[in-house]
Amino acid sequence: MNFEQVTALKKLLSSSKRIAIVPHKNPDGDAIGSTLALSHYLSKKGHETQVLAPNDFPKFLKWMPGATEILNFERHNTEVKKFIENADLIFTLDFNDFGRVGQMAECLENASAQFIMVDHHQQPSDYAVITYSDxxxxxTCEMVYTLIDAMGDRDFIDSDIANCLYTGIMTDTGSFKFKATTSKTHRIVAELMDKGADNTAIHEKVYDTNSPSRLHLLGCALKNMVILEEFNTAYITLTQEELDRYDYEKGDTEGFVNYGLTLNNIRFAVIFIENKDEGIFKISFRSVGDFSVNEFARNHFEGGGHTNAAGGKSEKSLQETIDYFISLLPNYKKELTA
Incomplete structure (x- = not known):
């Protein structure tokens, strides 16, 4: 954060406030970790805080300190709307456009509170009085740590905050293997461990609590994998029927798309997952190197994200979606095979 942002934030937080903290729809480890950590921090500063999620989140994150207090817009609609209406400030974390909160968007658009954005995705919208975007x-968990540090409040970080921040950093860096992982990231993680983050327990709770049905679903996904050697690309499909067959629960497909990138020479991996209730195929894109899946998703699938990790959607049938996707690849062959 720069000096002007820190000064402005200190002024906004100089007296007790009612603060809503919002992650994106289908929140992941970074979204839940950052919102809970910020909530714990601001509560210790004397503010009334509430994390308001657009919908539910995976079971493997529900152990996190404060997770049981999160209000879910789909399940606690009235309470969420009331809190937003009466909020003084609204922090939006791990997203940068109201289109990422689904049906909660209208509530945020009509809110009278001032917004503070903390996010690391590309091309942020202009809705916040303070936009901390990098x-x-x-x-976003690393950004929340940086925010707390910039406010001069590192001493406020206790084991609850440390466990939340560690979880988000770990999951969003692919257990510290992605390019955005820096020496500073590791120094922050080391301090979080000193503050009480239990790295072994966190890894076990996030990665080692699979159900048999999830592993069977993974087997189905890998069986469905198609490799397009000409374009150094691999894609996976999962239909609603397949999800239902293996008793799919929210979060079960987390990380499936990354298996494509474990193949030799594959630079672009995609997964298409049907959501019959919404009438769409949810798409996750991953890449290695300089191939921007953010641009690919924005240009062709109403999505976006990071250079090497992005999401999108399709309202076409599975076959139409796959055919369209494959038809695009010749335009990117030079980038994918360089």
Missing amino acids: VTISS
Whole structure:
């Protein structure tokens, strides 16, 4: 954060406030970790805080300190709307456009509160009085740590905050292997461990709590994988029927798309997952090197994200979506095979 942002934030937080903290729809480890950590921090500063999620989040994140207090817009609609209506400030974390909160968007658009954005995705919208946006930082959790540090409040970081921040950094860096992981990231993680983050327990709770049905679903996904050697690309499909067959629960497909990138010479990996209730195929894109899946998703699938990790959607049938996707690849062959 720069000096002007820190000064402005200190002024906004100089007296007790009612603060809503909002992650994106289908929140992941970074979204839940950053919102809970910020909530714990601001509560310790004397503010009334509430994390308001657009919908539910995976079971493997529900152990996190404060997770049981999160209000879910789909389940606690009235309470969420009331809190937003009466909020003094609204922090939006790990997203930068109201289009990323689904049906909650209208509530945010009509809110009278001032907004503070903390996010590391590309091309932020202009809705906040303070926009802390940095696409070079590994995760929103790393940004929340930096915010707390810039406010001069590192001593406020306790084991609850440390565990939340560690979880988000770990998950959004692919256990510290992605390019955005820097020496500063590791120094922050080391301090979080000193503050009480239990790295072994966090890894176990996030990665080692699979159900048999999830592993069977993974087997189905890998069986469905198609490799397009000409374009150094691999894609996976999962239909609603397949999800239902293996008792899909929210979060079960987390990380499936990355298996494509474990193949030799594959630079572009995609997964298409049907959501019959919404009438769409949700798409996750991953890449290695300089191929920008953010631009690919924005240009062709109403999405976006980071250079090497992005999302999108399609309202076409599975076959139409796949055919369209494959038809685009010749335009990117030079980038994918360089």
